[in-house]
Amino acid sequence: MNNGQRYEPLTVPKRVILGPGPSSANPRVLRAMSLPIVGYLDPAFFEILDELSGMLGEIFKTNQRAFAVAGAGSAGMEAGLVSLASPGDTVIVCSYGYFCERQIIMAERIGFNVVPLRTEWGRSMDPKVLADALDEHPDTQLVVGIHAETSAGTSHPIAEFARLAHKAGALFMTDVVTSLAGCELKFDEWDLDYAYAGSQKCLAAPPGISPVALSERALEYIRNRPKPPSSWYLDLSLIADYWGSDHVAHHTAPVSMIYGLREAVGMALNETLETRWERHEANAAALRSGLEALNLEMPVPESDRLDQLTVVKLPEGVDDIKLRNQLLNEYSIEVGRGLGKFAGDVVRVGLMGESCVPANVFALLNALEKVLPEHGFEVANGAAMAAASSQLAMKPSPIYSV
């Protein structure tokens, strides 16, 4: 019924989202997105902020500051860079993937003396590389290292990076966009200064808001730096003041995104973090068993890989773009393309948050089994499904409760 109006209500396709992010959002989170708007200076909204701030503290495992930057994960990235060092300062950026390179681009634009530490894609970085660089650059203000590199599917020893940075008198910031709520992360115990995440990955909220944690040490630096950050919108001290007990007005807060984030974080805490980490581990193990039964290779060694994001090498002769289009158009399944050094050679399969359920593992393995032979890559019928199923049977998959 559109009564002759030009624009009827929007409709969108239903996808099985198994890319690097966003992942699907839970129906309870989507319902919260449609709650009525309240003012961003309304005391009732401050109550929501206060509750959410405490809940985010549990997710990050911190008693320091936890709040959200009003933008994508990349806004959380830039907020950290622009706030935690001043133009001309030496900033060491560990680089083993596409998003590390984005950090380098941002850092150069801000005007830091950037020291990129480039190590092999698809491998965890050896902390010794950082230790040597810090010896060479004793005046370093900030060290940047990503926890879970979504482009390369790798995990990195950020607690050790933080220890080395502090030993040299530098701050340490990290990217936990893909790791938060999907695998172990302990902000206070690991002594991190700033960690930024995305809402749209293991937290299963829509994309567009970046949950962050900030140490008192880092906040102290921002408040006392010689000149304020070149960005007002992304100044972490101003954002922290809006989320703090005085709720000092800054920009208009994204009210609906905060509703959705609150609901997603509440559901993660209902599930408990530990159960959620196990769920990501169990489904990833099932996926890998299935991929191995399809004779597909995973370039990241077991010790270095993520559960949230699995990099799969495309066999000789399999066309990257055609394969991804087939999965999307014939099975409504989205997987991610390779980025940077992996471009064209791999697909990336995310199993995060709401997308991380056995049904999706089977849906993807079934689609691959049907599609790969069309590219001349023969696979044994049913072997992948059987392998995934038997892997899941080894340990009951934790229930994803709403």
Next chain:
Amino acid sequence: MNNGQRYEPLTVPKRVILGPGPSSANPRVLRAMSLPIVGYLDPAFFEILDELSGMLGEIFKTNQRAFAVAGAGSAGMEAGLVSLASPGDTVIVCSYGYFCERQIIMAERIGFNVVPLRTEWGRSMDPKVLADALDEHPDTQLVVGIHAETSAGTSHPIAEFARLAHKAGALFMTDVVTSLAGCELKFDEWDLDYAYAGSQKCLAAPPGISPVALSERALEYIRNRPKPPSSWYLDLSLIADYWGSDHVAHHTAPVSMIYGLREAVGMALNETLETRWERHEANAAALRSGLEALNLEMPVPESDRLDQLTVVKLPEGVDDIKLRNQLLNEYSIEVGRGLGKFAGDVVRVGLMGESCVPANVFALLNALEKVLPEHGFEVANGAAMAAASSQLAMKPSPIYSV
């Protein structure tokens, strides 16, 4: 039914939001916010972006670039400043309100040679002030002037500002956060270079995304400037490239916010812009008649004032904070506080988008009639309602169709 879980679904109070923004969102817009997530590089999502870009072009009345910055209106503000001039450049900022002062703060942080032109709050700025400043600073790269100043409730002759800026070889950017879809705005005809808005005012979408229009001339400048903008997240050329026909990946787009914005813009176009402007005019006229019947003063002269936002002087003895708390707690009505030079002396009443309906005019006048005598300010019983009602009867209020 929470099954013993820690966090039950979020609930929020229902408010009559008559502050400076956000305003209420239409139920159809809120429904769109809860649609399933699709990937930000999904061809189905690109179709939504392409459609929305054209629709925003109609709203801004431009055939040049129209898209959205992933953040609050202040993100749209900073994106323009950081993109349209380089550190060290001379930037003239017209200042007649709180948000002009925010532009000055941002401009100084970026490192421009900032020339603030401060004129009287509560009055439209005389373009001659700008003409003189441009004579004095012939090397000006960028002129900044707000169309509708939400803190002062004033409208400003931006078409004339743009003409003067171009005559001097400068670019012209403007803030249409409160004006877009609420009063006449013609991006191409007025020859503007950049205009940023908010989603949460006359467009009646949730806050958190900033619709913008950008001239080809301005885009050309960004692409050829000696050094890229210091911000990567807010670089308008990168954002334009994601919204352009090649859809070059930038940050992860805020999928749900874009759904909501599309729905809100579609409803504005269904209503037609001209009818929507009339609706804002008619309800503001009714409000002003009612306020006059209450013997309340409006400090902005008729020629300079906005329909979207009415500044009301508090009579001697009326306590600002107590009054606003009473309206919120006893009537669930939010009005805005005074900012800057108006702090403590006024309240600001917004009638924007979904909030801009006769029922809300009556609800507020009724509440003021009941509350003001408690502050010792006597008012005639029923006079305000009668005045507003007879003003609306002079011309039928346009129907707000969904």
